[in-house]
Amino acid sequence: MQFEAKAERKMQTFKFPEGFLWGGAISSHQTEGKNTNNDWWAFEHSQKREQRLLKEGKDPAEYYSGQACDFYNRYDEDFGLAQQLNHNAIRFGVEWARIEPFEGEFDEQVIEHYKKMLEAAKARNLKIFLTLHHYTIPAWFAKKGGFAKKQNVDDFLRYTTVVAQRLGKYVDFWLTINEPNVYSIFSYILGSYPPNHRSLPEARRVAHNIIRAHNRASVELKSLTGKPVSMAFQLSDIQPKSIFSRPIMGVINYFINDYFLNGCVGHCDFIGVNYYFHHHVGWLGERKMSKSEHEKSDLDWGIHPEGLERVLMRLHQKYHKPMYITENGIADAADAKREKFIKNHLLHTYHAIERGADVRGYLYWALIDNFEWLYGFGPRFGLVEIDYQDGLKRRVRDSAMKFAEICKTNSLSL
Ligand code: BGC
DSSP: OHHHHHHHHHOOEEEOOTTOEEEEEOOHHHHSOOOTTBHHHHHHTOHHHHHHHHHTTOOGGGGOOTTTTOHHHHHHHHHHHHHHTTOOEEEEEOOHHHHSSBTTBOOHHHHHHHHHHHHHHHHTTOEEEEEEESSOOBHHHHHTTGGGSGGGHHHHHHHHHHHHHHHGGGOSEEEEEEOHHHHHHHHHTSOOSTTOOOOHHHHHHHHHHHHHHHHHHHHHHHHHHOOOEEEEEEOOEEEESSGGGHHHHHHHHIIIIIHHHHHHGGGOSSEEEEOOOEEEEOTTOOEESSOTTSOBOTTOOBOOHHHHHHHHHHHHHHHOOOEEEEEOOOOOTTOSSHHHHHHHHHHHHHHHHHTTOOEEEEEEEOSBOOOOGGGTTOSOOOSEEEETTTTTEEEEOHHHHHHHHHHHHTEEEO
8 A cells, every 4th residue: 555655656647738649650652562653662673672682691572562561451450550549640641653653644543542541540530641752752753863853843743732632631731751851861872762872962952852842832732721731850869979079060960950941941830850860979970879878779779768859949949830740669579668768758758848849749650560661571660560471460569558548648657
């Protein structure tokens, strides 16, 4: 009895603002399966990629997205799970390459299919964040130079307009482009994502055109649907190792965090925040992932929830806009760290709210395990496990149940 009373006294409850949105996020290519018409599919099956994997001693068969989670057909089962887990929101995407498989030709059946998907999410009382571009582009668009060509921005606009006209009534929040910084860096500077180019001038052009694409799409989406628009920005917490690293930290912050925000924030009704990384920078700008003292995920990414609070406060002070955390998650196959990960990130989100930041929702990445780009299906980010060996069976992880409690009570008890 005495012990219970003590424990009770120690328990603290942090109540989130009324109407806070809770849920999970996923993307089209990573979950739908058989996205055969986009540039990633082509990349996964390219000889160059297969040879590289073989050289690294890896089996290419494990790095094809293939049927992924078959979310394209099993969406209702997954929305049902989200509902059971007390989510009131979800983030997913539509695949441009399916909707417009050939330039200027829109696939009616696919649009109807997505309509059903969106209706199914609505029927489960989920507010919908819809992503229009999550790293992948149609093969025909890639062939004509993708976002590296200014005139191609019109293609993105045409696709956006069709989606807004045909599917817009179901959407609560638009996310035009996912992580423009990651997209331009990985695809055009590091060369690890398609089209595997390494060219600074090209990356610069892509960045400019993505900003143009977002800003124009935002006007279109607002006028056609009236719903709030943002990008999902990947924002990192960048800290100096010493006072000597402060100047270089400013430069890195500008390129990693601020570049796209500065270009697009005027056309964002809210800021979509994807938070994964915390970096220490040395005085020469050498960037280190979280220092060894931080706990790590299965991908060896340091866990640093305090950084999320700093990111949110920095955004709040600079832009004064509502914010939704559109991604935050951990690869943790054993499900040993996820509960703590979520709770600690939420605690720091709560602190940011207490300090004045207008944070209105938290979408954990990911609702279900999925195809993790260059890493294949190994990393397990899901609240729900996918059994790839057994008919893609869905199994709710324990941490998902703990998160469900938070969603239900709109509060975090620690
Ligand atoms: C991306 C997701 C990815 C996740 C985990 C985010 O940056 O938007 O597509 O799966 O990180 O790596």
